[in-house]
């Protein structure tokens with residue numbers, strides 16, 4: 355699975371620019387889907403048909419990643435930029451970004467008079483090696499993602515864009531391993547999650563599922579002086595109970611816990627006080643659906659070095675296969 359993960363996390367695909375991601379994922383899933391479609395926004399939707407006795411289930415993992423967009427090129431060829439999604443100044447300095455044409459830039463900032471303070475985004479710039487606006491290969495409206503190679507350290511996997519390419523990898527692997535299911539399962543590789551779960555709104559309105567499960571990363575409370583949170587790396591996938599945008603369907607949470615216990619899969623319960631996922635959009639689309647989220651514990655979310663644990667990834671696939679291969683009694 356590591357080869358697949360490496361391919362997905364290293365690929366370019368800030369919100370709104372997911373074409374390359376779609377081209378990467380499609381051949382991975384074609385052999386396992388009964389139908390594949392792409393909607394007007396660019397969501398990639400793969401249906402795996404059930405035996406007709408179950409429900410319509412939507413699984414969502416977002417293809418997009420946070421990034422930056424050029425707002426202005428200075429006379430000397432430096433790029434000022436705005437954020438695409440949750441990009442924080444303290445994660446930027448010395449980092450590198452890559453544009454869709456392969457151009458690489460270094461992030462710098464204006465002189466810091468107090469080194470213990472971080473400048474706002476507006477005082478940062480990208481240096482692509484240009485010497486003037488005229489010779490700069492990049493212009494206003496061009497988008498970049500962070501650049502950082504995938505690496506492993508023991509069971510830990512480290513890269514940019516684990517959020518949410520690791521969810522995409524889990525979705526793909528689940529499609530491969532899922533045998534017969536009572537449910538019609540729609541695997542959605544969604545767009546524009548990082549700017550407000552926009553792709554999931556459209557795809558959920560189109561599919562109109564009975565049940566929705568998002569696959570996405572969540573934060574942990576297991577690093578020095580971190581926020582208090584009962585989720586740790588390596589202790590199993592986290593079954594979301596609540597986040598800032600959603601209260602998960604109680605019956606679905608119960609079913610997820612039951613499947614984990616039956617199969618002897620370790621799991622944790624997640625209450626996240628900030629942020630939300632595609633599951634929120636699925637929950638309130640059309641007449642509503644029973645929605646929940648299978649979360650992958652992740653340290654340093656929205657930094658160029660997001661860290662997950664391979665055991666959690668493997669157990670997420672196992673748990674999702676268990677959930678989808680049995681009837682859902684909500």
Ligand code: CO
Pocket residue numbers: 517548656
């Ligand atoms: Co995110």
Ligand code: ZN
Pocket residue numbers: 416517518547570571
């Ligand atoms: Zn995410």
